[in-house]
Amino acid sequence: MNKSLRYISVSHKTASTIQREKYHLSDTEKELLTHLIRSTFSDISGLFILATCNRTEIYFEAIHTTKNDLTALLIDFKSIQNKTSEQMVFISSNQTETSIQHLLEVSSGLESLVFGDAEIISQIKKAHQFSMHYKMQGSLLERALQAVFKTHKRISNETNFRDGTTSVAYKSLKVIRQTYDSETVKSKKILFVGAGDIVKQLFKYNSKFNFNNIYISNRSLEKAIILAQANQCHTYPWEHVLSNNFDDFDVIISAASNCPNLINNISASKKPLLIDLAVPCNIDKRLKEIEHVIFHDLDSISVELEETKEHRLAATDEVNGIINEEIESYKEWLEGGLLRALLAEFKIKVHTKVKTQLNTIESSKITLVTNQVMKKIMVQNELTINVDDIDSLICEEISSLHI
Template identity: 25%
Template sequence: MPKAPHNHLSFYSVGISYKKADAGMRGMFALSSTAIENLVDDAKKGRSPSLAVISTCNRTELYGFASCADDLISLLCEHSHGSAEDFQKIGNIYEGDAANRHLFLVGTGLDSQILGDFEIIGQLKMAFRRSKKIGMLNAYMERLINAVIQASKRIKTETRLSSGATSVSFASVQYILNEVEHGNEKRILLFGTGKIGRNTCENLIKHTHNKKITLINRTKDRAERVAGKFDLIVKDYAELEEEIAGTDIMIVATGAQNPTVAKNLIVTNRPLLILDLSIPRNVDMDVSELENVKLIHLDELSVMTDQALQNRNRFIPEAKEIIETIITEFDTWQESRKFAPTMLALKSKFSAFKEAEIKSNRTKINNFNQEQADVIADRIIQKIAGHFANHLRDEDVNTQEAIELLNKVFKLDAQHLVLHE
């Protein structure tokens, strides 16, 4: 089991996901960008030496080192609206190799609500980059996320798991195409132009060729930037109620922490389809009380997959084979990392032997050549150390027992056995 370089901490993945937590519960544990920053800053005050946090519509998870999982669970609960009691019912805890494997499955889209969702790897990159920037990413986790990124790239290029579009935003477009008659001719209002909103807009244009799309965002200039790319209409936030009254389909992706659309905003009796792509829910459930409104949440969209998505199941074995290859490479690095401090201490001990012998014989040998003695001794030290390293790499050798034997035989200084990052 991998240990952190400080105080024998273990690597954990703790969090909640769509698998056991419904939209309401995911909303309770959801973290805004500010909340994530505060959580990591809090962890930096002695609660974890290395931590990365991700919060998406499908999951909120912490990846990091701690003395026990409860330390990370406490951080999550303190900075979200979730409770420890709720977490016990719907939370996931992975430790050591299991945590590594879980991160690989998440990062490659195999654990996504929509199989093959490759947007998640970008969100993971951002999370780990954010931690590295403030000194909260150790060498172990940096190596791990790079391995996950490598696996994601290989799966995307070497398998057809990523064929077609894969995301919640694409699922919403698929729903319109499959369930709404003449969906490409309907008036569509997109409320919210963050990442999900932008992706939804792009998928709408690409797959429906519908140009009757209006964008509204609290910050109008952001909506205008998106609209300019596709030559769409932008309206002021103050016109939201009026625009809802004149639309056929409303897609909500505001990313707010509280509902932004409620029953009182809907003043029309005409049929209205509302697709809520947000966690927490951005559309109040009270809109369902209106007979003319049909409300669909992203959890419902995610199970309405087309044949192309179902066909992706055939490529799961290929994807997992790639993951296993890269996990094996990571495990090899991890194993070598265990004895790296011992090898450093051993070389230091040999160098001390060398210096003592040279000093002792410098005056005893006529025409003693210090430079030649250093070169020869260093080569011998390198060859002996190489033999020890090869022995420790041997898969038939119990690495920990061999390390302990070397430490005992050569009386290596215990402080050299800590690998500093």
């Protein structure tokens, strides 16, 4: 029986945040799960585990093991009750073509919560390295991942789908770079207020900007310290934020939850850049009326993001066209592989017959006749040739070669 590429998936499209959290896999859990899958299902030759904040997906190459088998194992592995109802949060397939289509749509960003998110390809590369570490690529899976990387490159080169950004955090950092001159911008003193997802994204995207004088302040000092240590920056006392003591800062990006008008007074000694990413707003909008203040909020930041989203939506047909072309290439490779396997099996039969008719153990003669017979069969495109005809072809070759 032939192998198939299969998958199971729980994502933001099928499950709530609380439901998704139950299936999130840490690096340690991925290792344990890999060992469990290998020991439970001996027919699985390829395994690819993708775990992000918005999805947990497992792609696997198997002969007998089904999507339901692996879903049940994952539910048990995570010690989740109500197994029957939990099955409803998954989408899955046992078909190779459907599985690779889903993988290509996910890897391109079409299925991302942030439409067109390019970050997913880095996560896929990391998951690929994990599979290679455990020698669990599998031929179908490895070819599928090569299609992923080729598709990603084609989308970047052939469409406008990757143009712009849809992240308010990334856009905010870009505003800093656009506001100050290139010689001094990296040393500007920057304050992040809050410690939630947006601030975490600010730190993540700063790797592309390399601002090196960042401070963080948060109601919970412990959370601020954790982020500061992880990102080699400094903490700033929350009390100073409450008293609006910002004299030393060039830039303030505020994203603290439930702190309306937290920032309502700015010294006239500087020309600060204020960016308010909070809902409700952290920064009193009256501050933007001060002549020397440069002010942005979610509305102004989001204008360009909406334009980016519209451009990406306009390029969706082109992206789907590329995906369909790569699926067709994969299917051609798959069909070629089946033909190669059939030819190899057929050649073994011919080889055995040649060896019997020649009545010799001299491998060079056996190989010569076998190859000549196979060439004639391929020219005639007759893999269904009957036994008598094969015998006749062998006799002809032996005679013509004077063996």
